[in-house]
Amino acid sequence: MTESSDESTLGVGRPTKRRPGSAAGGLPVADPRPVFDGIGGPAVVGVRCTACRYPAAQQEIPWCPVCYQPVEPARFSPAGAAWSSTVVAIPVGERRPPFGIAYLDLDDGPRVMVHLAEPVVLPLGARLRITGTDRGDLVAAVEEPS
Numbered sequence: 001m002t003e004s005s006d007e008s009t010l011g012v013g014r015p016t017k018r019r020p021g022s023a024a025g026g027l028p029v030a031d032p033r034p035v036f037d038g039i040g041g042p043a044v045v046g047v048r049c050t051a052c053r054y055p056a057a058q059q060e061i062p063w064c065p066v067c068y069q070p071v072e073p074a075r076f077s078p079a080g081a082a083w084s085s086t087v088v089a090i091p092v093g094e095r096r097p098p099f100g101i102a103y104l105d106l107d108d109g110p111r112v113m114v115h116l117a118e119p120v121v122l123p124l125g126a127r128l129r130i131t132g133t134d135r136g137d138l139v140a141a142v143e144e145p146s
């Protein structure tokens with residue numbers, strides 16, 4: 001038997017971790033993106049460990065990813081400091097360049113990825129505030145000094 005270099009047979013019959021999702025006729029795939037709740041005081045919702053207090057931006061996870069103890073629902077501040085940011089210069093899905101993304105360390109919570117209201121590279125530690133969502137992704141703007 002000889003190996004075929006034909007791309008149409010590449011990977012056929014091999015196990016894969018990829019699932020097609022409900023849009024392609026498969027099972028529903030959980031959306032791992034953080035959820036912003038603008039009602040009842042703006043907050044990012046997630047969980048916090050009942051033992052070590054580790055915060056996570058995912059809901060409905062069964063146990064703490066650090067110490068495996070039970071978690072409880074938590075609401076996190078929508079403001080925080082930029083850990084890293086960049087401006088994306090290529091189209092990604094429906095998004096057209098340039099657009100900015102950043103990792104935001106919430107003041108009392110986890111690190112979450114946000115889209116930036118303006119496509120700029122921020123200094124480390126720049127203050128950001130989550131203002132809402134765009135197509136399910138968190139959107140944050142630079143916080144004006146008060």
Ligand SMILES: [Zn+2]
Pocket residue numbers: 049050051052053054064065066067068069
């Ligand atoms: Zn824990």
